[in-house]
Amino acid sequence: MAVYFEGSDHLRLRKESALPQRIDDDIRVTYLVRAAAADIAERAEALMLEQTVELPRAVAARDPWVAAHLLGRVDQIAAATAGTYRVTIAQPLATAAGDPAQLLNVLFGNSSLQPDVVLADVDLPGAAFDWLPGPRAGIAGLRELAGVTGRPLLATALKPMGLRPAQLASLCATFARAGSDLVKDDHGLADHPFCPFEARVEACLGAVEEAARDTGRRALYVPNLIGTPERMRRQMEFAREAGVRAVVVSPMLTGLPFLHELASLADGLPIVAHPAFGGVLRALEPALFGKLFRWFGSDAVIFPHAGGRFSYGPDTCAALAAELRSAHPRVRPAFPVPAGGIRVERVAALLEFYGPDCILLIGGSLYDAGDALFDRTRDLVEQVTRTAAAEPVQ
């Protein structure tokens, strides 16, 4: 239960920053800030200035145009847990320069270095989505590519790093024949000399194609792009021309602005985003993976489901999934992809938890089956496909 702060400092600050009303045009960013009650109003004002002008208000406001158009405003301070406040700051959208990298800078550039601050939430005005179009395909588009309606999708993962293309293609064939909807590269499969990207893509596409001739149903093989932007653009181009229809990208490793660039390519492919390098201690997961990842162009977002070998709780997972799937006037909903050490035995509970609009990613635990990999995958496919068709959750 949020208790709103009506202390005199806060009111004074709001009064002093009597700017032209811009509420509908503002970025609204919420931080959790650790501070004493007596200091929070001043701390919030400093945080607001830190993210844009990096000067005290009086100095920045020497230029009246800056004062009128660039200075933000502390919008709300609410007590959160003991010693922590939820501080909502309104920053003019103009500060973001119509650019995804600069938007990150305004949201959490310098403040990410301040240990008393956690990025908790972000809301953008409609105009931001003129230059942040979001997912290319989204849930509906990926469903169309996979030919699946009304039930969750199943994704399996090719691993371990170290296998050569023919071995991965053989695994890919097993998963495809068993009925996996997506077969993705592990995000650690790079352009290794022992398993070059091109050879892997060709071998795995061939395996999927051959399986499709026998089963009548084509799995989506989703290769992993990793490298510098130049290398990843080459990988994307090769994959598209070879017939790939979606790719894996780890945007925190390779840069969130580059995710946006890939997602905005006229001839690009839908993107399944992996959270590697996302080190989330100081940003809440629903804001980073649920909002920013989607807005920057992820069609599906992998995240560790509660209870695996990572640490997210069920509330975090539910909030993250809700953000990804939430209705938005400009941005397509994206698939949540719970993963991270999910045991086959937990699948029923997961399907209930997430409902039909999710991609269930089962990686390592299938491999425990050894020679029974096909059968184990087949069982899993049956479990997922018999899930009652339900209205897609929006």
Add this chain to the structure above:
Amino acid sequence: MAVYFEGSDHLRLRKESALPQRIDDDIRVTYLVRAAAADIAERAEALMLEQTVELPRAVAARDPWVAAHLLGRVDQIAAATAGTYRVTIAQPLATAAGDPAQLLNVLFGNSSLQPDVVLADVDLPGAAFDWLPGPRAGIAGLRELAGVTGRPLLATALKPMGLRPAQLASLCATFARAGSDLVKDDHGLADHPFCPFEARVEACLGAVEEAARDTGRRALYVPNLIGTPERMRRQMEFAREAGVRAVVVSPMLTGLPFLHELASLADGLPIVAHPAFGGVLRALEPALFGKLFRWFGSDAVIFPHAGGRFSYGPDTCAALAAELRSAHPRVRPAFPVPAGGIRVERVAALLEFYGPDCILLIGGSLYDAGDALFDRTRDLVEQVTRTAAAEPVQ
């Protein structure tokens, strides 16, 4: 004082992983891991596997080639603070695929999402520097560009965001005439419609040039590149052709692999790296900003000096500076650039703290001077230039 662990679990693990000796070819990565004494050996093994094969050892090792060439090894477990261990893991360099993004993935991809793990240190074998050449100019090259030997360099910053090109150029002229060695854009100066990158660069270069005709000494104007990789490459190209000789980049915002790409361009420019967005990672600052930033191509690295409006302590700052300047057979030393709310009055202490091989970045506190900006800068320049010439610190 590190106490080495001689527990049976640890010894057993080392014995089991009796691989061909690869010590000189291994990535050695150290994490701080929170765990109970009874669990740390198992936790360390799991961490090692998480970063590459993402499978239990027995499953990954079904392929003998993977076991021989891809599986890493827990090298050392040492008690650190209460409940925390320093875990050093050796991973074969081959896992990194000769690629900077994949290297980050092996170092801290999935583990960055595990709250019991902090990235503490990294060492790379010599062969890694075949594809990680590091800074283009380094300390010596930037000194040559600035025409300064034997003393610290002074950098000032153009701000606030919101000023138009002519206003920034006027500030730039003031700083240049007062004798600032570098005049850099604030890292929040993007390609805003009210201050387009090209117009800003031309105006500021013009200001520096005009000042040089009068004073006989040319300050380095260092513009800020920000955006998607495609936009930043265009900015870099425009800047170079206009006569710019170094640029500011925020690699955590725009992607560390892209820093490497920029630093490796045949016709690129030296890079002053800004730490914005760097706090999203749970990594110790000397490892992230002192090693990775340098290895990925930063010629100088900005970081918040102790006691400003950020939180690093003096030990962290000293360690970070030492990493950046340390002798390396393959990689040029880079300049530490202490910054972050340094008051003019603290400059003498800072110069003593860092010695001559640093760039002192004084941003906001000069602006307090208002109309006396020239005089205040002039005083600062005199303070820096009268610092006794000393042997460069290596």
